[in-house]
Amino acid sequence: MRLELVTAEIxxxxxxxxxxxxxxxxxxxxxxCLTLWxxxxxxxxxxxxxxxxxxxxxxxxVFWWCRPAGSRMVLLQxxxxxxxxxxxxxxxxxxxxxxxxxxxxxxxxWARFSPWLPVTLPVxxxxxxxxxxxxxxxxxxxxxxxxxxxxxxxxxxVAAAWFGLAIFALVAMxxxxxxxxxxxxxxxxxxxxxxxxxxxxxxxxxxxxxMVAMSLADIFLTGAGFGLYVNTRTWIEGWDVELAFRRLGxxxxxxxxxxxxMICCGLPQVMGAELAAEAGRPPHxxxxxxxxxxxxxxHKVKRRVDKNTRYSTGWQLGGLLVWLFGITAVLxxxxxxxxxxxKSRRGxxxxxxxxxxxxRAASARVVLGMEVTPESLPQDIPGVAWRLWxxxxxxxxxxxxxxxxxxxxxxxxxxxxxEADTEGDCLRRVVCAGTAAHPDYFRTLTGSWIAxxxxxxxxxxxxxxxxxxxxPFVERSPA
Amino acid sequence: MTTRKLDTLQALELAEGVEIxxxxxGPMLRAGAYALDFGIRLVVMIxxxxxxxxxxxxxxxxxxxxxxLLAVFLLEWFYPMLFEAGKRGATPGKRAFGxxxxxxTGSPLTFxxxxxxxxxxWVDGMPWFTYGFGLASCLATRRFQRLGDLAAGTVVIYDxxxxxxxxxxxxxxxxxxxxxxxxxxxxxxxVLFRERAGLWSAPRREEIADQASALSGASGAxxxxxxxxxxxxxxxxxQAAAIPNRNHARSNNK
Numbered sequence: 001m002r003l004e005l006v007t008a009e010i011x012x013x014x015x016x017x018x019x020x021x022x023x024x025x026x027x028x029x030x031x032x033c034l035t036l037w038x039x040x041x042x043x044x045x046x047x048x049x050x051x052x053x054x055x056x057x058x059x060x061x062v063f064w065w066c067r068p069a070g071s072r073m074v075l076l077q078x079x080x081x082x083x084x085x086x087x088x089x090x091x092x093x094x095x096x097x098x099x100x101x102x103x104x105x106x107x108x109x110w111a112r113f114s115p116w117l118p119v120t121l122p123v124x125x126x127x128x129x130x131x132x133x134x135x136x137x138x139x140x141x142x143x144x145x146x147x148x149x150x151x152x153x154x155x156x157x158v159a160a161a162w163f164g165l166a167i168f169a170l171v172a173m174x175x176x177x178x179x180x181x182x183x184x185x186x187x188x189x190x191x192x193x194x195x196x197x198x199x200x201x202x203x204x205x206x207x208x209x210x211m212v213a214m215s216l217a218d219i220f221l222t223g224a225g226f227g228l229y230v231n232t233r234t235w236i237e238g239w240d241v242e243l244a245f246r247r248l249g250x251x252x253x254x255x256x257x258x259x260x261x262m263i264c265c266g267l268p269q270v271m272g273a274e275l276a277a278e279a280g281r282p283p284h285x286x287x288x289x290x291x292x293x294x295x296x297x298x299h300k301v302k303r304r305v306d307k308n309t310r311y312s313t314g315w316q317l318g319g320l321l322v323w324l325f326g327i328t329a330v331l332x333x334x335x336x337x338x339x340x341x342x343k344s345r346r347g348x349x350x351x352x353x354x355x356x357x358x359x360r361a362a363s364a365r366v367v368l369g370m371e372v373t374p375e376s377l378p379q380d381i382p383g384v385a386w387r388l389w390x391x392x393x394x395x396x397x398x399x400x401x402x403x404x405x406x407x408x409x410x411x412x413x414x415x416x417x418x419e420a421d422t423e424g425d426c427l428r429r430v431v432c433a434g435t436a437a438h439p440d441y442f443r444t445l446t447g448s449w450i451a452x453x454x455x456x457x458x459x460x461x462x463x464x465x466x467x468x469x470x471x472p473f474v475e476r477s478p479a
Numbered sequence: 480m481t482t483r484k485l486d487t488l489q490a491l492e493l494a495e496g497v498e499i500x501x502x503x504x505g506p507m508l509r510a511g512a513y514a515l516d517f518g519i520r521l522v523v524m525i526x527x528x529x530x531x532x533x534x535x536x537x538x539x540x541x542x543x544x545x546x547x548l549l550a551v552f553l554l555e556w557f558y559p560m561l562f563e564a565g566k567r568g569a570t571p572g573k574r575a576f577g578x579x580x581x582x583x584t585g586s587p588l589t590f591x592x593x594x595x596x597x598x599x600x601w602v603d604g605m606p607w608f609t610y611g612f613g614l615a616s617c618l619a620t621r622r623f624q625r626l627g628d629l630a631a632g633t634v635v636i637y638d639x640x641x642x643x644x645x646x647x648x649x650x651x652x653x654x655x656x657x658x659x660x661x662x663x664x665x666x667x668x669x670v671l672f673r674e675r676a677g678l679w680s681a682p683r684r685e686e687i688a689d690q691a692s693a694l695s696g697a698s699g700a701x702x703x704x705x706x707x708x709x710x711x712x713x714x715x716x717x718q719a720a721a722i723p724n725r726n727h728a729r730s731n732n733k
Contacts, residue, residue, distance in 0.1 A: 008486065014642070019507055237683060240689050241675065245668060245694075249692065
């Protein structure tokens with residue numbers, strides 16, 4: 001590290017100004033940072049993407065977990081560039097496996113949830129400390145700008161989600177009209193009854209948006225953490241003063257001859273003038289006299305400081321916060337794993353009935369006084385109904401058609417129909433259920449059925465033939 | 480150094496060669512200020528709708544609804560405008576976060592600028608309501624300006640002086656006059672060395688002091704203490720001269 005080559009103005013800043021410096025550092029190398037970030041994350045993205053293509057949310061989770069690898073790469077770029085050096089590609093490629101391997105357990109498992117990550121990462125990466133020395137150093141570094149560090153950490157995820165939304169909105173805005181058919185279809189498939197069964201296409205789109213957002217949020221917030229780190233070091237190591245003194249030294253070096261003259265002649269004169277009053281007495285007598293005055297009495301105070309109260313309450317609060325957060329994170333992770341296991345219990349337990357979807361319980365067995373269970377109906381409903389109609393048994397024919405339709409609507413269209421529903425209620429529910437329940441057909445049929453059953457007005461033969469012919473439900477075994 | 484160094488401060492030269500530095504604020508605190516303003520507006524709207532709902536009994540439903548819509552319109556568009564065009568140049572949220580809007584030249588906002596700046600909020604807020612455009616513009620420009628800022632020629636700055644920890648400094652020493660004349664920056668560094676010395680360990684202090692051994696004429700602990708003595712001399716002289724108002728070499732970023 002050669003301080004004189006620094007490419008940003010070093011001065012002691014307030015916490016948020018140093019965050020701004022970090023953002024400015026990232027802005028200067030934005031494209032390079034982004035490239036490096038994706039370079040670091042590229043391999044796992046490809047592997048995980050291939051393995052988890054059908055589980056975008058799990059994939060996103062894995063991606064999020066691996067984020068520090070990308071942050072490390074960004075940090076490499078930012079720190080080298082701050083001291084005036086552009087890391088060559090060869091060095092970057094050499095670093096590539098390292099960002100994954102180096103202290104894997106610590107960085108990716110143990111300290112993954114540490115809210116001081118924005119600052120501990122630079123300490124670990126750039127100072128290469130381990131163990132006790134690392135702990136001490138981190139304790140020293142987070143004493144300043146603690147609040148900003150923790151905010152930066154928590155905001156990273158909020159920002160990723162928010163940017164994800166923004167990118168999704170941007171994509172939605174920019175997709176040309178007429179080209180959004182797959183998404184429109186996916187949205188249509190999205191069942192209001194089971195809002196957590198999000199169609200795969202939508203999930204994948206969201207996952208890609210959030211991934212891009214995560215990369216953007218992470219490079220900027222890694223930069224912010226680095227800015228905080230540089231600021232803390234500027235404070236506790238006096239970088240700015242050192243730089244100013246160095247410049248001063250260089251300037252004065254040119255007039256060194258003059259200066260030497262000044263020191264040789266000027267200083268002793270000044271000092272001499274002060275000492276003139278004391279002249280005539282031996283120096284040690286003067287010293288003794290001065291030291292015997294009461295200002296020089298040495299007082300000794302011993303105070304026992306409890307080890308636990310070494311830090312301010314801020315630290316304790318922070319510790320409590322971390323502890324709470326860690327516990328919550330572990331519980332969440334356990335819960336998530338438990339949920340995954342529970343979801344896939346059929347797969348790994350090989351329970352009897354594996355691979356078989358539990359039959360959806362029909363919501364009602366009797367509607368309008370008519371039995372609608374599939375067992376109570378013939379195999380070929382439209383065929384039987386048409387035959388009945390031709391035999392003149394009009395009520396039976398349309399009744400069979402109607403209750404057959406309700407049965408199929410319950411079974412295939414996933415419409416919830418209750419026993420107390422009237423024809424109008426049924427129609428409304430079918431219309432609400434969407435195209436899978438064929439509302440148009442149902443509306444025509446209901447009209448005919450009501451006219452026959454309640455007004456005694458039979459529909460025309462052609463209409464009934466049409467109804468039987470257009471029967472929209474696919475039979476399991478066509479007769 | 481050939482290239483200009485990156486900085487968050489924005490140096491401006493005013494008339495008579497006075498230089499000021501604007502401490503331009505980035506997006507993080509501004510987002511916080513926006514959230515706070517949003518909360519304030521929300522509370523006001525809830526209160527207004529309660530009042531209007533009650534007065535709706537007397538005024539009639541449609542009048543009350545119309546007045547509510549009018550209130551939403553006025554609050555959304557004129558809340559930031561009026562506050563920013565005001566004397567403090569900041570909405571309550573910005574004030575709470577120690578921010579302020581000024582022109583890029585550092586002078587207070589005119590009403591026209593506040594108007595343009597907040598009219599562009601609509602564009603900055605896209606896509607949907609996420610402020611994605613504003614944020615992107617903020618991160619991409621040197622002075623952290625969103626599109627509205629660019630259009631109106633304004634910047635958001637930190638208004639409050641930063642808190643500087645002042646550690647216990649070594650007690651006063653016999654002042655030693657400077658052997659050579661120093662520039663304002665160099666004098667400042669010398670004073671900072673003394674003020675912040677309490678933050679550094681003794682070896683680090685000496686390390687820094689060694690860089691200026693050309694000034695102190697000594698290295699190690701002797702050099703450090705001699706530099707402190709010189710800094711003390713500077714401070715004593717400054718205090719003596721501070722009674723008549725000296726307006727040169729005042730550092731604005733402290």
